[in-house]
């Protein structure tokens with residue numbers, strides 16, 4: 001979202017930064033951009049040069065005694081560098097690791113000087129507010145969260161893209177009215193707000209409005225404004241694992257709860273998706289995530305368990321299905337599926353049985369083969385080798401209650 | 405003479421130098437806070453999170469070794485929440501450890 005602002009209207013950011021600098025009496029500003037946004041950077045560079053040409057940056061701006069200039073710093077794309085103190089370290093040229101707070105950036109920030117640090121999106125609003133007045137801005141949205149917010153709508157939704165909405169709008173309106181609903185008439189399952197560390201909101205809570213407080217009340221957050229929609233084909237444990245995978249990768253490795261804790265959470269989820277989980281594991285998952293949230297140094301660790309915690313809370317029966325009857329209700333978890341050969345389609349070429357690492361496929365040449373389920377290690381190799389698509393994956397036969 | 409501030413640790417009020425951290429204050433008051441990564445003047449990064457304490461008004465637990473004190477601060481160094489967190493943390497650190505401590509050359513007896 002911020003990238004789109006830098007691409008489409010970099011001048012507004014520059015203007016807002018000089019206003020902010022004027023207000024805080026500062027003389028130098030930095031724009032921290034990921035180097036992976038070449039277009040945004042390119043246009044920002046042009047915009048800065050133009051601003052210098054017109055005397056809107058540099059010495060004695062608009063004939064006053066106020067001096068302000070800007071510099072662009074490129075980030076290498078670490079997720080943790082979105083955290084303010086890690087960002088400051090990165091701008092200083094150090095490793096992108098958070099610093100202990102306090103002292104907060106306002107007291108001792110960049111190069112140990114007091115620093116004002118804001119998001120591009122925040123700056124994008126400033127010039128408009130000054131132009132039209134605070135009342136105009138407050139007129140949009142709700143009392144506690146005024147103005148508009150840009151969301152990046154993605155996932156299983158018809159209209160994918162960026163949208164700017166007033167804050168009072170509900171998630172339902174965003175998904176069904178603006179997003180156009182779920183493709184192929186599938187059923188909605190959950191929506192994940194706030195980027196990789198937000199929570200998954202189930203259908204029952206779709207009527208909450210997108211406000212900072214409301215989202216925090218249900219355990220989520222506005223975060224970066226990402227909205228990822230999931231439909232009935234998504235396994236929530238798989239989703240939780242996916243997000244944890246990301247945080248395990250992106251954890252900077254400075255403090256132990258985040259570095260080791262997220263890894264352990266991921267391992268537990270991995271076990272569950274392989275049908276090796278036990279019921280006690282759910283308590284461990286819960287306690288461990290609460291502890292990680294409490295102990296971590298920066299926002300990354302403090303929110304990393306959130307996607308998992310929310311799925312554990314709202315989709316507990318799915319966890320139980322994986323654990324108790326080794327069944328993935330939507331058939332996503334590969335290890336919980338049964339591999340069978342359709343006898344009619346099988347031409348008996350023996351390709352699969354030759355490639356099966358454990359010799360689980362039996363049958364003579366030119367005869368339909370069968371897979372011995374006890375021996376099968378679910379490695380997928382036979383499926384990829386078969387030229388006739390005769391090997392299919394079935395949801396494992398249910399023994400328990402979670403029949404769907 | 406540096407300025408003094410008063411800080412409450414586990415219900416007792418102490419008047420100490422303004423420049424100290426929570427850990428140093430606790431040490432001077434004979435309150436033990438376990439540490440691992442802290443090495444005075446050399447390594448003060450607050451990374452291992454063993455020295456976590458509960459500071460009133462803060463949402464999460466805070467590392468005592470890097471947390472500067474301020475006037476009127478209320479700290480708990482041994483509340484159930486703190487002890488539970490430290491135990492979990494040590495467990496996590498151990499889970500990432502070779503655990504052949506008896507034959508390890510780094511051990512000092």
Ligand code: FES
Pocket residue numbers: 438439440441442449450451452453454455456467468469470
């Ligand atoms: S001793 Fe390691 S964080 Fe304080």
